[in-house]
Amino acid sequence: MSKVGISSQGPRRILLADCDMFFVQVARLEDPEGAGREPLLLVGGRSNRGVITSASYAAREYGVRSGMPTSRARQLCPEAVVVPVPRGACVERSRAIRAVLEDLSPVVQAASIDEFYLDLTGTERLFKGEDLAATADRIRMTVHDRTGVAVSLGGGAQRVVAKVATRLAKPNGVHVVPPGGEAAFMSRFPLAALPGIGPAFLERLAAKGLRTAADAAAVEGEWLARWFGPRRGAWLWERVRGIDASEVDARERRKSISSERTFFADIDDDEELERRLLELSCSVGSQLRGKELRARTITVKIRDYDFRTRQAGGTQPDGIETDRAIFAVALSLLHTLRHRRNAGVRLLGVGVSNLVQQAPVTQGDLFGEQATLETARDRTIARAVDRIRNRYGREALRPARVLDRPEE
DNA sequence: TCTGGGGTCCTAGGACCC
DNA sequence: TCTGGGGTCCTAGGACCC
Numbered sequence: 001m002s003k004v005g006i007s008s009q010g011p012r013r014i015l016l017a018d019c020d021m022f023f024v025q026v027a028r029l030e031d032p033e034g035a036g037r038e039p040l041l042l043v044g045g046r047s048n049r050g051v052i053t054s055a056s057y058a059a060r061e062y063g064v065r066s067g068m069p070t071s072r073a074r075q076l077c078p079e080a081v082v083v084p085v086p087r088g089a090c091v092e093r094s095r096a097i098r099a100v101l102e103d104l105s106p107v108v109q110a111a112s113i114d115e116f117y118l119d120l121t122g123t124e125r126l127f128k129g130e131d132l133a134a135t136a137d138r139i140r141m142t143v144h145d146r147t148g149v150a151v152s153l154g155g156g157a158q159r160v161v162a163k164v165a166t167r168l169a170k171p172n173g174v175h176v177v178p179p180g181g182e183a184a185f186m187s188r189f190p191l192a193a194l195p196g197i198g199p200a201f202l203e204r205l206a207a208k209g210l211r212t213a214a215d216a217a218a219v220e221g222e223w224l225a226r227w228f229g230p231r232r233g234a235w236l237w238e239r240v241r242g243i244d245a246s247e248v249d250a251r252e253r254r255k256s257i258s259s260e261r262t263f264f265a266d267i268d269d270d271e272e273l274e275r276r277l278l279e280l281s282c283s284v285g286s287q288l289r290g291k292e293l294r295a296r297t298i299t300v301k302i303r304d305y306d307f308r309t310r311q312a313g314g315t316q317p318d319g320i321e322t323d324r325a326i327f328a329v330a331l332s333l334l335h336t337l338r339h340r341r342n343a344g345v346r347l348l349g350v351g352v353s354n355l356v357q358q359a360p361v362t363q364g365d366l367f368g369e370q371a372t373l374e375t376a377r378d379r380t381i382a383r384a385v386d387r388i389r390n391r392y393g394r395e396a397l398r399p400a401r402v403l404d405r406p407e408e
Numbered sequence: 409t410c411t412g413g414g415g416t417c418c419t420a421g422g423a424c425c426c
Numbered sequence: 427t428c429t430g431g432g433g434t435c436c437t438a439g440g441a442c443c444c
Contacts, residue, residue: 072409
């Protein structure tokens, strides 16, 4: 009994619900009279340095792709209208979609803002023998009815199969691969279509003459391991056959939080960088406290004028959560990075990871109060500030005061 | 054409401990 | 005396995804 994807109850029933050009759809829903009427619509950064986040299908006919610099997209499709990403609305719609899916499926895992894996294994009797494609179509219609967003669903007994099947489902459709048909299904696709194979790996594959999943499936596993390493090789051997044991896991926990900004023009001035660093630290800090977490590791990221990207990080023995402490650590990391290379800065970012649960504010701070980066008092103040901001808006209290203490 | 912002995972080397 | 092996944590960088 070693057939992969076959549990004791039979094959798993996995679906991937993927929103069609999500950001474009949301932009249209938010502004039906404006963006809603533009067939050639691009959503993305409008600054001189932005990229396209999402392009309408009509605009894709011109060769526009997401991730493409906006300047390039304008060249390819001069008549297109570019609108900014409606961030807040996207987050709201995403939550609404998720809520609908959770009504319809026992297990839902958000893979990104616009993609959700569902595991319907064990629902056969509940759904009175409805086959997976019919279930998928029912879900597609329900999501559209309740949220206004068109989604496509791919399905199969493995995540990777559901994912690749989504390509055939778009737009606004369904494609389910029957159990047992995985290998034949996967063999139709170029290796570039497999999730996890990007430009770098694609190049190494091409160097061995491998371009399609069928090419790779024809090679002995031993050779794949020799060429690409044991892990990569085994992974590839499985994926091109549609084998994927990974599960749909509903209890996902955030592992990192970050905030970064690409500047309109490169910044060389240290004081200006420090001001930006402060803003980023505050943004990360408020998100962290909003999730009732603390971070042990703080990371600062710099992208220099020439696109060289560097980072420095530091791990504390205990988690911190206040803007002041995050900024204090970030500032010394920034100095380290600037000392290593002092060049014009294109992008600056602050990230936190190694996240730990918040402890009650008054507990556990009796020792080493002086030595720690952050005192119980600091945390009490930070949380009070958060409450005021939540009630009266972000601008009710400006960040600078809290961080103006002289001792750093 | 000139490269966003939010993430996850992997690797490799060094420190440190037993 | 002159050098083992394994585990874990940390750091930096890179690949990849949407």
